Each structure stands twice: as C-alpha cells, then as structure tokens.
Amino acid sequence: MEWYLQVLKNYANFKGRARRAEYWMFTLFCLFFSLFAIALDNVFEITIANIGFGPLYTVYALVVFLPALSATVRRLHDVGKSGWTLLILFIPIVGVLWVFIQLIENGIMEENQYGPCPKKDV
Numbered sequence: 001m002e003w004y005l006q007v008l009k010n011y012a013n014f015k016g017r018a019r020r021a022e023y024w025m026f027t028l029f030c031l032f033f034s035l036f037a038i039a040l041d042n043v044f045e046i047t048i049a050n051i052g053f054g055p056l057y058t059v060y061a062l063v064v065f066l067p068a069l070s071a072t073v074r075r076l077h078d079v080g081k082s083g084w085t086l087l088i089l090f091i092p093i094v095g096v097l098w099v100f101i102q103l104i105e106n107g108i109m110e111e112n113q114y115g116p117c118p119k120k121d122v
Contacts, residue, residue, distance in 0.1 A: 004029040010074075011067040014083060017118045018074035019107065026071050030064055077114035078107035 003025035007018075034057060041047045041054035048054055073083030079102050088095040109117055 007071045017078040023075040
C-alpha cells in the first residue's frame with residue numbers, strides 16, 4: 001500500500017525515476033481497486049448498458065489517470081527513455097509490446113539524465 005500512496009502523492013511529478021517495485025505495485029493496487037469499483041457498480045446495478053461498468057469505476061479511473069501516467073513516465077526514465085516514448089503505444093501490437101518490455105526491464109543502476117538511481121541500497 002505504501003507504493004500506491006507514494007505514487008498518489010507524486011501524482012503530477014513527471015521528473016525523476018521510479019523503481020520497478022513502485023510502478024508494478026501501484027499497477028497491482030490499481031487493478032484491485034478497479035475490479036472492486038466495477039463489482040460495486042454491478043452490485044448497485046448502476047452499470048452503463050452493454051459496457052459492464054458504471055460511474056464508480058469511471059470516477060476511479062479519472063482520479064488515477066494522472067498518477068498512473070506520471071508513474072509510467074518516471075519508470076521509463078529509470079530505464080533511460082524519455083516519457084515521450086509512450087507515444088509509441090499508438091503503433092498497434094508492436095508499440096504495446098515495446099513499452100511493456102521497457103516497463104519490466106531493470107533500471108539503470110547509475111545516475112542518468114533523469115536523476116540518481118531510486119534504489120536505496122545502491
């Protein structure tokens with residue numbers, strides 16, 4: 001939960017670097033909370049017809065959009081890539097795979113143009 005809250009606190013910080021643990025733990029908690037919001041939408045029967053989710057999930061998705069974007073940019077910084085490389089996502093299949101590989105790749109252990117290594121034990 002600490003990683004999730006840390007990303008929310010840095011919701012508009014597009015500078016610096018984010019460790020793999022920070023990014024993936026935030027993503028995991030987002031997945032859990034999203035599924036919970038979708039379940040609540042269905043329990044309260046407030047889903048939008050033919051979509052499967054409703055206003056609770058929509059509000060949650062809007063709230064975490066900017067923190068998720070900033071965490072992704074900082075994660076790309078950790079592997080030495082610019083945040084602008086996210087635009088490669090517009091290339092079907094290949095772009096998604098390339099970005100996913102960058103997100104699971106180990107970060108650069110020394111300081112790079114985006115700042116010092118975020119790992120405390122280095």
